[in-house]
Amino acid sequence: MNVRRRHISGIAIAAATALGLGTLSACSDSASAANTDKFDVVAAFYPLQYLAEQIGGDHVHVTSLTKPGQEPHDLEISAQQTAALGESDAVLYLKNLQPAVDDAVSQSEVRTKIDAASLTTLEKHGNEVGGHAASHDTSKNDELAGLDPHIWLDPVRYAQVAEGVGKAFEKADPKNAADYRTRTAALVKKLDALNTEFKTGLADTKTKVFITTHAAFGYLAERYGLTEEAINGLDPESEPSAERVKNLEKMAKADGVTTVFYETLVSDKTAKTIAADANLKTDVLDPIEGITAKSRGKDYFSVQQANLKALQKALGSK
16 A cells, blocks of 8 residues: 655654553553553554454453554554564554554564454555446546555455454463454454445445545445545545546536545545535545544444445435
């Protein structure tokens, strides 16, 4: 994935090192990331943290390298986090999403390294993804295509990752293997039910095309027979060309698009500008890269259900 690495200033890193980069979870204070009496797991960012907590239950102590409200693509790791990573029992990350994490993991001596990308299939996605291609979009964006890491937004792929994480926990912490197996099965069952909700809820809509600022929803679009048209590529803060904006406005009119979606962790300025020019509405479609006070839900499942409702409204669910 061709994502620009934007560096945090030395002052910011020093402050982060001093304060520790915690997460919303009480068990996720990075200052106490390792050396507990539990199975210590460091997760790269929220969707992987959530898997570890749901599968591990009381047997694990989970910390996240990405703090709430921080865009995961931007992450640079502090010295404290690097040290905690080396002392943990396992690390759960997604290769090629966060280069700083990839570097730290490769240099770490942590015994169990779990790459979520290896537990399912990744595809190359550009700005336009899905089975109902918007024929009115004439832009050429093949050069923007790269391996799309946003596998957690597809409940089926996320369930595959969950199963792989469960097996890795069983192997690394065999005394609690039975509990990990039971909790993994329960989580996969919930994800199967969520998949059914999306499949049923999006089966009959007036349009199959939706516009987002960030090309995060390609797997979701493909899973449910939709087309995602992204203003930007896989990098959430890249700037669209004038041609891209013009094509999106033309396509929106031709295909009955009503809404431009933006997300909680990135500026909504571009989305609102395009929406105003094309006389469209705006709404939130959350890529669930982190849970904050702005999120429409308290965890992965509640935010996904909010996403489903937003899509149904925008697409004209019948």
